[in-house]
Amino acid sequence: MIEYERIHHVSLAVRDLEKAKKFYSELLHFQEIERPPFKSNGVWYAIGNQQLHLLEHPKGEALRMSGIDSVDGHFALWVKSYRNTIQWLEHIGVPYEARPQSVAGFAQIYILDVDNNIIEFDAVYDS
Template structure:
């Protein structure tokens, strides 16, 4: 018996601001949402969903979810323009992974950490991305770590 990820819920301090971020900047698609006792928006993220809940409270510092992006540079430029790159939580805003993919960390309008993943770091003009760093240059990637990938196919 296996489980498949269905959705991730995140706090939104201003539901409309968070909705615009995920829809306008990251391309998620609004979905019909049940009427709860508090403001909620459901968004499609591929075969999964992101649920935005307008609630008080601070987001966790390191817990995050990852969204795959099809084009890296336009999203990178926009996140940088908006000042949303997170340089501190994991020591850098992005890392090339052992499989040649890249992960970029940003904070949404409520401060939630979001990892934006792109499968082909070789398509990124490193000279235009000062935050670019290879994980293997910081930590040895030995044994099974060399074959680690975010793009697991079942």
């Protein structure tokens, strides 16, 4: 039997690495970490004890073309404050879909990155 410890990383395809880095580094303030010298273009970020890997698709392709769909593939981050997260997204001009009273039992906020990858922020509702 496999004994799982934790998720190590999530990888997302991006069309343009520089645009993606601007979104994740400058707008969301993700912490960039060292990436091994792979032949592909990419960037790695630390998110607590886990990592997000962005990989520039060599043909400029990404998987998603449409808007927010929480049934589609996405990654979720638990944040300290629902209210502060909403305020930050509004401040930086990133559109979002808020679900403060989600049936999940906690508040959810969904955004799209520059390649339509879905990011979910989860928190205790603190209006």
